[in-house]
Amino acid sequence: MEFSYNWDWSVLFCTVQDVKIGCVAPYFYWIVEGFGWTIAVASAAWVIAFSWGSIIGILRTLEDPIWLRIPVVKSPVNFNTSAIEADNGVVLINIAWFLHGFATIYVTIFRNIPLLVQMFLWYFVLPEVLSKEAGMWLKRELPLPEYWTSVVCLGLYTASRVGEAVRAGINSITQGQHYAAMAVGLTRVQVYRYVLLPVAYRIIVPPLTSDFLGIFKNSSLALTIGVLELTAMTRQIDEYSYQTFESFTAATVLYILVTAIVMFVMRIVEGRVSIPGMISLGAK
Amino acid sequence: MNKTDNTAPSTETTSGVGMIRMNDVSKWYGDFQVLINCTTKVDVGEVVVICGPSGSGKSTLIKVINGLEPFQEGEITFDGISVGDQATNLPKLRSRIGMVFQNFELFPHITIIDNINLAQLKVLGRDQDEATKRSMELLERVGLIDQMDKFPAQLSGGQQQRVAIARGLAMDPAAMLFDEPTSALDPEMINEVLDVMTELALEGMTMMVVTHEMGFARRVAHRVVFMDEGRIEEDCSKDEFFSGERGERAQEFLSKILTH
Numbered sequence: 001m002e003f004s005y006n007w008d009w010s011v012l013f014c015t016v017q018d019v020k021i022g023c024v025a026p027y028f029y030w031i032v033e034g035f036g037w038t039i040a041v042a043s044a045a046w047v048i049a050f051s052w053g054s055i056i057g058i059l060r061t062l063e064d065p066i067w068l069r070i071p072v073v074k075s076p077v078n079f080n081t082s083a084i085e086a087d088n089g090v091v092l093i094n095i096a097w098f099l100h101g102f103a104t105i106y107v108t109i110f111r112n113i114p115l116l117v118q119m120f121l122w123y124f125v126l127p128e129v130l131s132k133e134a135g136m137w138l139k140r141e142l143p144l145p146e147y148w149t150s151v152v153c154l155g156l157y158t159a160s161r162v163g164e165a166v167r168a169g170i171n172s173i174t175q176g177q178h179y180a181a182m183a184v185g186l187t188r189v190q191v192y193r194y195v196l197l198p199v200a201y202r203i204i205v206p207p208l209t210s211d212f213l214g215i216f217k218n219s220s221l222a223l224t225i226g227v228l229e230l231t232a233m234t235r236q237i238d239e240y241s242y243q244t245f246e247s248f249t250a251a252t253v254l255y256i257l258v259t260a261i262v263m264f265v266m267r268i269v270e271g272r273v274s275i276p277g278m279i280s281l282g283a284k
Numbered sequence: 285m286n287k288t289d290n291t292a293p294s295t296e297t298t299s300g301v302g303m304i305r306m307n308d309v310s311k312w313y314g315d316f317q318v319l320i321n322c323t324t325k326v327d328v329g330e331v332v333v334i335c336g337p338s339g340s341g342k343s344t345l346i347k348v349i350n351g352l353e354p355f356q357e358g359e360i361t362f363d364g365i366s367v368g369d370q371a372t373n374l375p376k377l378r379s380r381i382g383m384v385f386q387n388f389e390l391f392p393h394i395t396i397i398d399n400i401n402l403a404q405l406k407v408l409g410r411d412q413d414e415a416t417k418r419s420m421e422l423l424e425r426v427g428l429i430d431q432m433d434k435f436p437a438q439l440s441g442g443q444q445q446r447v448a449i450a451r452g453l454a455m456d457p458a459a460m461l462f463d464e465p466t467s468a469l470d471p472e473m474i475n476e477v478l479d480v481m482t483e484l485a486l487e488g489m490t491m492m493v494v495t496h497e498m499g500f501a502r503r504v505a506h507r508v509v510f511m512d513e514g515r516i517e518e519d520c521s522k523d524e525f526f527s528g529e530r531g532e533r534a535q536e537f538l539s540k541i542l543t544h
Contacts, residue, residue: 067370092370179352180389180448184403184455185379194402198393275393277437 011243012250027237027247034233035254041150041219041229046212048155049162056159057166058192059103065094066188103163110160115153116221122153123225150222158215165207169200202273209266213259230254302361303328303459303490304349309358311348318344319355320514326459329488333501333522336511337537342494343386345511346461349492350374350381363458379407382452382460386468388444390436396423396447397432400454408455415454422450426480442473449480459490466497496541502526510534 015025070091110118123146127135142148173196181195201208223232230251237247302325311319318341326332334342347353349360351367351374360367365377390399400419404410410418423429426446428439436444445465452460462481466474478500485491485504495501501508501522508525510518512533518525528535 174387174389176385176387176389177391179347180383180385181391182352182375183350183378183381183383183385184451185375185407186403187375190375190406194406195391199391202393275437276435277439278392278435 005245007245008243009246011241011246012237027241030233030237031230031250031254034228034230034251037147037222037227037229038216038219038231038254039258041147041154041222041227042216044151045154045158045219046215048152049158049211049215050208052156053159053162054166056103056106056163057170058197059099060107060163060167061170062096062100064096064188066096066099067092068095107160107163110157111164115157115218116224118157119150119153119221119225123149146222146226150219150225150227154215154218154222158211158218161211161214162208165204165211166200168207169204170196172203173199202275205266205270205273209263209270212262212266216258216262217255302326303330303363304492305359305361306345306349307359309348309355309360311344311353311355311357318514319348321358322514322516323358324509324516324519326490326492328490330506331485331489331491331493331504332507332509333505334492334494334509334511335496335498335501335537336517339513340511341514342511343463346463346492346494349461350378350383352378352383375407379403379455380458382449382455382457384445384448384452384460384462384465386464388436388441388448388468390444390447390451392436395433395435396428396439399436399447400451403451404454418454419450422453423447426450427476440473441469442476445469445473445477446480449477449484453484459492460484462491462493462495464494464496466495498526498538498542510537512537 012027012031013025014027070093113121127138129135130138138145138149170192177195177199178191181191186194219229220231222229223235228236234247234251238244241247304326306322306324309319309322310317322341322345324332334345336342344353348355349362349367351372355368358368362377362381366372367374367377390396391402394402397416397419400422401412401415404415404418405412408415420429420432423432426449428443428446428450431439431443431447436447439447449460449465465481466477469477474497478497481491481493482500482504493500493505505522508518508520508522509516510525510530510533518530518534520530524530525534526538
């Protein structure tokens with residue numbers, strides 16, 4: 001069978017006469033708009049992924065107990081084995097195991113359910129299982145429901161990956177560094193804030209770069225719930241013009257362009273935060 | 285640095301009572317007991333050297349004193365404050381005890397001066413000028429003032445360890461703990477660190493030093509604690525320890541490390 005295809009790159013830039021605004025290039029405009037949505041979904045999702053993922057990662061490194069003081073009205077009751085009865089009607093409860101467990105379960109769930117399934121769960125299932133008002137709000141009142149749903153879904157999914165990177169970064173720091181930070185009198189929060197996290201984030205720049213790239217690529221799944229991002233727009237052009245190769249080439253080039261820029265920027269970041277005198281932090 | 289500086293935070297301490305007291309301390313890692321009924325004390329201004337074969341629990345003994353490692357039985361007090369008590373503010377307690385580690389453990393991402401400033405700013409609440417002034421005094425003292433803007437990895441091991449000592453001293457501690465401070469150093473760098481420690485000891489700093497440097501012990505220690513298999517086997521004055529009349533295990537250990 002002979003392969004015959006009518007190449008026509010000009011389709012991407014072809015113009016039509018619009019009664020109101022004059023000469024426009026609809027397909028080109030669709031690509032620009034789709035590209036804009038891709039950037040909007042990915043960058044908003046990254047804000048969630050980075051901040052929430054950092055918290056998840058930190059929680060997963062908690063080992064020492066964190067005592068929460070709970071005042072009790074009557075005689076102290078032992079809630080569980082990790083509770084200690086203290087004086088004057090206060091029960092101390094170790095919440096570290098709870099936070100640690102929560103973060104572990106979170107990662108297990110969000111990392112192991114296919115992203116596409118998660119997208120559907122958030123968009124189609126969640127409004128139905130919530131209370132009637134909340135479901136209605138999600139479907140009717142929330143402005144740009146497809147956009148925000150895809151941002152939350154992509155953000156929470158990527159957070160599980162960022163969390164694992166942060167955990168690995170913190171765990172790669174030697175016990176001696178923990179000791180040294182504690183020995184000068186820093187509190188646990190200060191140990192993380194001034195010693196562990198600054199070093200951990202430097203170590204995990206490469207995996208974070210991967211996750212940042214991944215969020216741009218995964219944002220294409222938002223088309224399944226109706227976000228007209230780059231891939232969706234490309235398919236639309238294909239359906240209108242039958243110029244499959246041209247439209248998908250345009251999308252491919254744009255995805256590569258944006259990820260190349262991310263890689264370039266992250267390389268600069270990596271250089272900026274590198275520690276003088278250290279050949280490789282990871283090898284430490 | 286003058287002597288009152290060293291003991292400034294603990295003026296209420298009565299001499300002879302013991303800055304550090306350990307009473308019948310036992311510690312387990314799972315089923316393995318690393319410390320077995322350890323009892324000793326360190327008085328104000330006293331220098332105690334802890335030695336013993338590897339795996340004898342020396343490092344663990346020093347790490348339970350400032351609560352870096354928990355212990356299960358017995359009691360430890362530092363300047364009258366119980367280390368094992370749930371209610372004790374451990375970070376505050378630790379800020380009064382300087383600690384120097386085998387692998388220096390400077391914070392790699394900040395400069396030398398910032399390493400010494402960090403806890404002064406965040407724990408003691410000193411302002412930037414005050415902290416920097418104190419840090420520079422200490423860097424001057426350990427002979428590294430010209431390295432203040434470098435990063436830890438740009439310094440030699442001996443230099444890093446001197447910075448680590450300065451970092452501990454910057455908190456104006458009531459005592460200093462040294463965990464094998466020279467074991468990770470090249471031979472030619474050992475003396476520059478021992479010199480700083482000797483000077484400190486002669487100024488009256490309360491010190492507990494885990495080391496194999498018997499020359500240092502002979503020169504500056506008041507007492508020697510010898511550990512073996514988690515037990516304190518010997519706890520006696522320096523002269524008694526080196527007199528050759530101590531127990532079999534101590535003799536064996538001494539003959540091993542002194543004849544090479």
